[in-house]
Amino acid sequence: MGAYILRRLIWTPILLLIVGLVTFLLNFYGPGDPVQIIMQQYQDPAVVERVREQRGLDKPVLVQYGIYIGNALRGNLGESFKYRGQTVASLIGKRVWVSSQLGLAALILSIVLGIPLGMLAARWQGRWQDTSIISGALLFYSMPVFITAPFLLMLFVLWLGILPSHGWGGLFDLRVVMPALILGLPGIAFIARMSRNSIVEVLSQDYVRTARAKGLHELRVYWHHVLRNAMIPVFTVIGLSLATLVSGAIVTETYFGIPGIGRLALDAFFARDYPIITALSLMIAAAYVLANLIVDIGYRFIDPRIRYD
Amino acid sequence: MKAKTVLTILMALMLLLVGCAKQPPAGGGELVRLGDEPSTLDPHLTSDVDSAVIVVEVFGGLVTLDTNLKVVPDLAEKWSISSDRKTYTFTLRRDAKFHNGKAVTANDVKWSLERAADPKTLSTTVDTYLGDIVGVRAKLAGESQEVSGVRVIDDRTIEITIDAPKTYFLAKLTYPTAFVLDRDNVEASTEWFKQPNGTGPFKLKEYLPGELIILERFPDYHLGPARLDTVKFFLGGGTPMVMYENDEIQITGVGLADLDRVRDPSSPLSKELHTATPGFQTSYLGMNVSRPPFDDIKVRQALSYAINKDVVASTVLAGRVKPAYTILPPGFPGYSADLTGLRYDPEKARKLLAESKYGADPARLPRITLTVPGALGTAVGLDLEAILAMWRDNLGIQVDVQQVEFATFLRDLDARRLQMYAIAWVADYPDPQNFLDLLFHSQSINNQTGYSNPEVDRLLEAARTEPDETARFQLYRQAEQIILEDAPWVLLWHPGEGYVLIKPEVKNYLLLPIVVPRYRFVYLEK
Amino acid sequence: MAGVLLQVNDLKTHFYIAEATIKAVDGVSFDIGRAETVALVGESGSGKSVTALSIMRLVPYSGKVVGGQVLFNGEDLLHISEKMMRTIRGRHIGMVFQEPMTSLNPVMRIGTQIAETLKVRLGMDEKAARQRVIELLRMVGIRDAEQRYRDYPHQFSGGMRQRGMVAMALSCSPEILIADEPTTALDVTTQAQILDMMTALARQMGTSVLLITHNLGIVARYADRINIMYGGKLVESGTSEEVFHHPKHPYTLKLLQCVPRIDRKRGQLSTT
């Protein structure tokens, strides 16, 4: 186990280095020039050259990358091109936190609603309740945010008038309800479906028959024998979705005026704001690696059969 | 040039003297509205509207513009111009203060101008706005430490020398690049602009990037303090109409889809609807005159004659724009109402096309691709779709549309790779030169259509040095006339009246086409 | 034979798969006396396992007991409530399944799984249950029972898992132990140990055993009486001497002839 984690931890920086390099190369060789975008119509070649030189953009790409990594190791992620004068860390830091909280709220919502729905569907496996739960979940899964967001706004803000329409106040603020609901809906559907299939699978296992042959009450059979086994694959999915938390939800954040990372990321991409792009892609990659590690370690606790060595 | 979606450049500052006559009534409180994230709050780096909106409230310069686009004093109380029209001597106001109470001196002005011209500052606008000052280019090139054209006479007097007599120089000084900063404040930290010490009517009380900006009244403002206590800008975005109707914000623009509903007299919202003066902007479809079929002037003219802009503007866009028949927007210096442009005439269009070297058969016409910038959502508006349909119906020409992400678009535009492209030009400063010379002179780097007419070049060059304004404008009028006839552009729209909803308690909120420090006049009436 | 403990009368269990009805158990009758070992023998698909599951009312989803009686102490198990049935399962009828690898919950400790029945069915507290489980583990021949109590199934070998299953099945000293192919998946030496241990314990507790197997060798060694099944029906019943030495049904005869025996040589196998 320790060796496994160590191996993963050694692989992580290598992976991050590669991801960073790929991003850098894409930035460098991809079309579009951040200076040009900053300059808009002031395309004075002398000015462009001056800014490029000051920003170190005229150096060979590998040198630029080396400098970037060197600075990053010292905790300096550089300065944004578009948001001039602002450090990348100050731009990203708080927004990641907001996006993560929102993602977490959505995740919790989808777990809290998804798993019980899946259990109910599995309980009535093959009957109309099963079909309607799973179809209903799927229907919401199929709804783009472009319709759920306006609809919720109409319902909660304009008709019922019980929720504010925008802004962010943390996990324990009313304003989290709508965006979390919208982000959570596909998750609810996905987790419900997955739990349902997993539970159905586990129900046909021999040890469930053993548990019943022991004369256990059906509830106890579910709670002690079915659920924990059935949740192993569900856990993987939930664990891996942790990685997506930090990347934010562009459309939803825009609809509800949430100061999250999604919109910043998109704007940065379009403005070729390399320092932000690179920092974000490194952050997302790191989150992915971390989520994987959490899943792997978590497995060890859920499923005693797994051993890494 | 630049798309509507991407942020435009600050044009001018306006000083409005409205309300100065009366004593300010009570009416403090907080004004809440949506805002866009500023790229920067450093005036010397400011080059976009979103930044300028905040910057002009917090900072100020020697001069600014009034409602008639006349340059009026700000930190300077008066100035004199030497007889060779190259040297300007400014006298500073006695009561001009920074937010921390320190008086503004001539040394502050000099230091600020030199900071803007310092290559380390990385200002992208300094060449354009301060490049006329003697010594600025030398400092930018690293050849000198000081700007020789800026001289401190005494604490309250400063002298600025420019390289040649230029009538528009004072107007350029109204731009944030020329704003005055406090040296101690700037040198305190790299992110000093998050606690700026400006000279504007408002202090920056709080700035949470991506979330909000709160401005607070500066009680000692030299032109008379603001009445509002604070102004709050939400930067995170949201759904404006809902926010407005839910009383979360007090001002919002009205979109096309809501316009009918809001304009309906039975709607209570109709009483809160105001119209804004159009901005100085022209949107158009540029044609690369070296690429077939646009190498034939008749094809270009035919395309212009074949579209009924009046119908599109009034129905599809619900009157939110005005059809453009001239390059210069109405009300712009040098605008002449007697230029008619190419008006809708399908018969003439068909005839011109038939006369062109490609003939009347659209199948023989080289294929036309219209490139449209912008990434998020459809950059291709309904107006363009309507125009495409008119070309198809009136001329039988099927134009393909290609939507291209902005960075790539910009590069292709500069490389003159684009056959036909949609874009808009917003004036940087109120002078016809900013439109006509920049965009149509054959040697201009901004001439992306490749349009070249020796007669036009001659007129434009003559206008550059013509000291008499009337004569200059006459030269520009002649040039514009020729350009309109040569039709390198399919002119589309000038912005029409913008519709804005303002809560009834908000008073004296001025709807202006340009960025000005406007919040100091606003008051709330409970 | 000290009276009949379990009597199965004309049991019928059908499966409904894809519009076809499969009569897995088709009119089976037999009985088990107290402290007796009765074997149910048949090839795969003969319906012997379904019979056992029908007795326990654990027939899977697609199957259904459609007729007959299962009299346990005179009471028909097919007609009591599910709640009553739960008190029978584990407490009065224990069961050992074929696959030791999959029949134990992989994420639950062995000790916890065995203790579960004691706590639920006998109402023992944690401590008493634990004591009893350790005792049971020792009885079924697991060394270091205190440590092994905390092990997970995957830490046990196949034979040990089956010992654990036996401990679980016998934990409440049931009147009947149904052993469904308990050693098929195990090596021959392990098989002998487990069966010896299991029957010895059953005898000690006075528990009757319903031994379900396809292995005639095992039957010969452990069963008092034998029921041979074929195609869902009983074809022959009798004491083991009767069945082995004087088989009446041709199927029984064939079965006996097919079995390879270590005491016979190459080429002595019958293939009729």
Add this chain to the structure above:
Amino acid sequence: MDNNLIEIKNLKMYFPVVSGALLPRKGSEIKAVDDVSFNIRRGETFGLVGESGSGKTTLGMCLLQLYRPTAGEVLFQQTDLCKLRGKELRQVRRHIQAIFQDPYGSLNPRMNAADIISEPLNIHHLTPRREYSKRVEEMLSLVGLDPAMAHRYPHEFSAGERQRIGIARALTVGPEFIVCDEPVSSLDVCVQAQIIHLLEDLQSRLNLTYLFIAHDLAVVGSTSNHVAVMYRGRLVELGTRDHIFDNPLHPYTRALLSAVPVPDPTIEKERQRMAVTVDVAEAFSQPGGCSFRSHCAEAADTCREATPVMEMKEPEHWIACWRS
């Protein structure tokens, strides 16, 4: 010993257990087959018995070169198969074939019987394509199946029929030697008997040589001429069928035999069991010495100190035990 078709010399098959944090390095190894030697004569059935984990299937895989052995030689007609590569190996495969245990898993469920049986012809280009169907019919009749069933799929056959198709597939290329890896262990007894009978019949008709791998002593006893007993990767006893079954010398062989029940209540109730105290899989990690010693009633100090080697105790009867 010209009569030997197969000679196995000091065969070893170790599987590395990968470990290490930085770079995967070889830690311990699992010695699945450890220094095994024996010969198989032309035309005989050589039985290999052992319990699960004894390495008997690995040995069969090594023989087939499906695993490449760590060390040792597998001589087939004096050619060392372990040294063959690529095309040469492919050609030899024609002569050495295999029958597998699981009648459900050994046939590709997406191919019908004719495809399965004709595939070897296709691989080795033995017959023109137009003769495939004739050949398939021949093979089906040979293994006692109705040629009309050629276009059925595996799931449409019974377990016994599937095993016959597996045999037909092995025979299509005309092999001399067949590794039968537990060919009947998952079949019902009567089907088992039929398949064994078929194998014996084919052996005499086609002059085949079998390596018969099984865990069921009774099956091995009823089919083999020579029998080898394997325990934890090593051979412990090797001899003729009668030697092993009537006069077992190794304590493990004896324990094994005594554990097999005889389907006769009269005999069975008189038989004595040899006590095997500990569960087999439990005492896995004791290095050196006789691996059976912890289960052996006769174990002594020598058994702990050195690994016993095979010694001939009587003609054609070898055993690896210090105590006999």
Add this chain to the structure above:
Amino acid sequence: MRSFEEEKKKRPARGRSLWIYAGQRFMRNKKGMVCLAIILLLYGAGIFAPLVAPYGYDQQNLGQALKAPGWEHPFGTDRLGRDVFSRVIFGIRTTVIVTVAAMAAGGLVLGIAMGLISGYFGRFIDSVIMRVGEVFLAFPDILLVILIAATLKPRVTEWVRGLEGTVGIEGIVRSGFVDYMVVFGALAIVSWVGMARVVRGQVLSLKESQYVMAARALGASHWRIIFRHIFPNILPPIIVLVSVGMGSIAGSEVILSWLGLGVQPPVPSLGVMIWDNGDISILRTTPYLLLFPVGTVAIIIFAFNLLGDALNDALNPKIR
């Protein structure tokens, strides 16, 4: 439950492959059949859009703008007076093109190929492929799509347009096929990993199966083993994944339109129609502009997902 040999013998099973059985099971699945019918209906309508749609997609009538649904215009008209029903039908045609282009772009093929190679050959190749895959998984794909697709797309379309001009055909670019090919081609570079992992897992277990062992013992080449023995047996899970994947591709078109990466106006796509009208103001004033396209997309995603479920039941039956 073991299978019942006796019963089986009575069945008239004569040379019917597992595919046919799966087909029969699928036909009995009402849910699956309904979904298949819906998909066929919608796809049929999309493919034959010019015949099905009552109006052209760009047929404007400014005098008939913003008419609520009625007899003449079942889904109403938009601000340019175009028939929304016809535009939805043509939008479905774009969805058909999107799904076909996504398949043609090869993310699927790449994933399967990588999974097969990785799982089958194992060892070093496996480690390399899986490591590379991890980098791609960790890489934010939207970045790649924007940087590659957004910038490459104009070049590619320009090139194809030139090609169209020389060959004398028209409409390939206009249909959006090229756009989507480029976008999904870029996506393929990152998205193969998921499929590769599924395939690899399947291959790893099949590799040890006895019929693969038997084929190896027969001297079958690697390619024969991969394509005759392994590939057909990993198809069922792939088919299920593809069905569900088609749904998400149809859904992703909305996001692609939002990023400006889809078909170019005036050719409609459901995504463009949703994005253009995905606004609360539209929902309050002219909801039909939004609801009909959204409903259509939802039905397509929904049907593909349920179809996937049904295919799964049919192809990977488990005895309950």
